Amino acid sequence: MSTPEPIIPAPPGEPELARRKLLLASTVGLGTAGLVLTAVPFVASLEPSERALAEAAPVAVDLAGIAPGALRTVAWRGMPVWVLHRTPAMLASLGRHDALLLDPQSAADQQPVYARNRDRSIVPAWFVAVAICTHLGCSPVFRPDAAPADLGPDWPGGFYCPCHGSRYDLAGRVFQNVPAPLNLLVPPYAFHGPGRLVIGEDGPGKLA
Incomplete structure (x- = not known):
């Protein structure tokens, strides 16, 4: 009885690379948006209030x-x-x-x-x-x-x-x-x- 040959995964093709790049770009974009949203209230807090x-x-x-x-x-x-x-x-x-x-x-x-x-x-x-x-x-x-x-x-x-x-x-x-x-x-x-x-x-x- 012959031993089965090991399955070697094929190198990622262009569709897989494109998907990974899209995921990376989305993660970076969300992080940047989060920083901006966090910074807006902080900057606003530095401005004098209407009461002041x-x-x-x-x-x-x-x-x-x-x-x-x-x-x-x-x-x-x-x-x-x-x-x-x-x-x-x-x-x-x-x-x-x-x-x-x-x-x-x-x-x-x-x-x-x-x-x-x-x-x-x-x-x-x-x-x-x-x-x-x-x-x-x-x-x-x-x-x-x-x-x-x-x-x-x-x-x-x-x-x-x-x-x-x-x-x-x-x-x-x-x-x-x-x-x-x-x-x-x-x-x-x-x-x-x-x-x-x-x-x-x-x-x-x-x-x-």
Whole structure:
């Protein structure tokens, strides 16, 4: 009885080679597509969100509704910002207590150049400041009344931080012997006519 001859596979022909090339191309293509699909969300995540863009945008404030002596709080870049309409009496009080202040001339860089003055403002009647204590980030309260019983006879009116007792006058200048080391921060702002203020736009703008 004869031994059967071993079966030797035939070399791959052109149809087989073509099939393998097609499979390889498909695998590479799918891998590349997967990388692209993975990269798209990653790249998108690097772009600022609509909320972030909105928070960074300038904020317009209509001044017509803020009566003399009144304070309005608006949000800008996720921070509370005060817009105070100071009365003539409030402005007159600013020159009477410089000896009690830590930085009465605003030497520290806590305001734009155009607000580095006694009033810390472009237009004296309007004071704009970030409503965050420069000590540990609490929000001070508006205390415009002079010499109240709880703040003492030297209190000229201003902003008091209930967290640790820091005090600021009506121009946001910090008093001596309190925890806060700096005056309140004045953000960039500009006027667009006498009745419209824009927070986040740098420069005095047009006042009339």
